[in-house]
Amino acid sequence: MDKTAxxxxxxxxxxxxxxxxxxxxxxxAIFHDSSWNQGAQGLWENPPFFAETDNxxxxxxxxxxxxGNATASSPVSCGVVNSFTPPFTSPxxxxxxxxxxxxxxxxxxQGIVQQFNLNLEHQLPGNLVLTAGYAGSRSHHILVxxxxxxxxxxxACGVVSGYTLGCGPGGTAxxxxxxxxxxxxxxxDVGNARYDSLQVKxxxxxxxxxxxxxxxxxxSRTFDSGFADGLGTSPGATYFPLPGTKKADWGxxxxxxxHQFTASVTYDLPFGRGKSFGGGWNGxxxxxxxxxxxxxxxxxxxxxxxxxxxxxxxxxxFQWNGNSLNRPNQVCSGKSSHPTLxxxxxxxxxxxxxxxxxGNANRAPLYGPRFVNTDLSFIKHIPIRESVRMDFRAxxxxxxxxxxxxxxxxxxxxxxxxxxxxxxxxxxxxxxPRVIQFAxxxxx
Numbered sequence: 001m002d003k004t005a006x007x008x009x010x011x012x013x014x015x016x017x018x019x020x021x022x023x024x025x026x027x028x029a030i031f032h033d034s035s036w037n038q039g040a041q042g043l044w045e046n047p048p049f050f051a052e053t054d055n056x057x058x059x060x061x062x063x064x065x066x067x068g069n070a071t072a073s074s075p076v077s078c079g080v081v082n083s084f085t086p087p088f089t090s091p092x093x094x095x096x097x098x099x100x101x102x103x104x105x106x107x108x109x110q111g112i113v114q115q116f117n118l119n120l121e122h123q124l125p126g127n128l129v130l131t132a133g134y135a136g137s138r139s140h141h142i143l144v145x146x147x148x149x150x151x152x153x154x155x156a157c158g159v160v161s162g163y164t165l166g167c168g169p170g171g172t173a174x175x176x177x178x179x180x181x182x183x184x185x186x187x188x189d190v191g192n193a194r195y196d197s198l199q200v201k202x203x204x205x206x207x208x209x210x211x212x213x214x215x216x217x218x219x220s221r222t223f224d225s226g227f228a229d230g231l232g233t234s235p236g237a238t239y240f241p242l243p244g245t246k247k248a249d250w251g252x253x254x255x256x257x258x259h260q261f262t263a264s265v266t267y268d269l270p271f272g273r274g275k276s277f278g279g280g281w282n283g284x285x286x287x288x289x290x291x292x293x294x295x296x297x298x299x300x301x302x303x304x305x306x307x308x309x310x311x312x313x314x315x316x317x318f319q320w321n322g323n324s325l326n327r328p329n330q331v332c333s334g335k336s337s338h339p340t341l342x343x344x345x346x347x348x349x350x351x352x353x354x355x356x357x358x359g360n361a362n363r364a365p366l367y368g369p370r371f372v373n374t375d376l377s378f379i380k381h382i383p384i385r386e387s388v389r390m391d392f393r394a395x396x397x398x399x400x401x402x403x404x405x406x407x408x409x410x411x412x413x414x415x416x417x418x419x420x421x422x423x424x425x426x427x428x429x430x431x432x433p434r435v436i437q438f439a440x441x442x443x444x
Contacts, residue, residue: 008028025118025119034111046094046101101183119131119199129203130202133198138193142189142224152176165244197218200218215264217260219259222256223252223253236251249363254304265296275290291381293381294379295377300371301370306407306415311416326359329360333346334350345424347417374398377396392438398432398434405429406427406429406430407426410422
């Protein structure tokens with residue numbers, strides 16, 4: 001029972017000094033959410049139950065494995081038990097088990113998110129409404145999964161003069177704290193995140209002269225402590241749970257976008273019968289050129305953060321999602337004034353840390369390519385009867401055929417300084433090339 005699961009939601013709207021054209025709006029709320037593991041995910045894989053739960057049906061073409069097989073008087077050799085030498089035929093002793101142990105902190109709490117905003121809304125001449133404001137959030141007790149608790153200090157601790165990152169007090173070295181176990185895969189609620197943004201929006205509140213427009217711009221910053229989730233997310237190389245590394249893990253979030261601009265415009269062209277131009281057109285001319293609508297959707301964003309890692313584990317078994325990674329040392333900014341597909345950033349700014357040391361680079365020190373996309377559509381409204389209308393639509397997605405570049409990295413899904421074939425290279429695109437489609441829509 002989480003006694004802190006109190007969830008107030010407070011909203012405020014105020015017309016200052018009785019103004020009918022200006023409004024101030026604010027809100028605050030607290031939300032909770034359980035993590036995907038719902039508590040104790042995978043704990044049943046620990047000894048003495050491991051031999052039983054890993055008897056998967058037909059793993060080696062042998063099966064089915066009978067229930068209770070591991071403790072049966074004559075157990076059947078089946079499933080994953082055959083992949084161990086010697087195979088498990090009885091529950092393993094937890095004190096001497098050398099496989100992966102699953103663990104979870106006993107006072108695991110639900111994730112808590114605080115959201116708040118303050119906006120000023122003002123109606124300008126021409127029935128244009130401008131909104132500007134701040135929106136933010138603070139998140140705590142977020143799920144972090146799969147990090148290995150059974151790690152010793154980096155090899156440089158107690159050896160290299162003045163080296164302290166990840167060491168014990170005074171730079172002392174320490175051994176893995178949990179004896180013979182190789183990996184203690186931990187489920188924990190230690191994740192934190194922060195979001196702050198300036199948001200500006202302009203909107204026409206009435207379709208004047210056949211024109212409707214909605215424009216929005218957001219400047220934002222999103223930081224987190226690195227969310228290894230056991231589901232394949234790549235948060236960069238995290239140093240938790242080594243001492244003094246929580247702040248070192250704080251960096252740009254995978255979803256951070258510094259700049260976002262969107263524009264949606266709908267325009268009923270003023271041509272045809274009953275419009276400003278072409279009111280006297282004959283039937284064929286009006287059928288061809290009258291009652292057209294043009295729609296444009298424009299989206300432009302800055303690039304997502306790039307996680308830079310090093311295959312040099314520095315003698316420490318960092319492990320999440322099956323990876324043991326360090327970070328490189330960063331000797332210059334890494335930003336390139338003229339990025340190319342073969343070298344998007346200055347790769348010479350990142351080098352492997354000295355043997356036994358943790359790299360000093362931030363988890364996400366760089367940004368990937370920006371994203372620009374334009375969708376365009378032409379719609380011909382064809383009245384058939386008073387309550388029946390046919391629309392012909394010609395739609396162009398990514399009409400400018402703008403490539404959206406992507407740096408996939410190596411097998412880790414990140415930029416690995418020790419993988420020169422992929423480090424800093426744009427080798428893929430995302431989104432579609434130009435796509436054109438036609439449609440007919442009958443409204444009645």
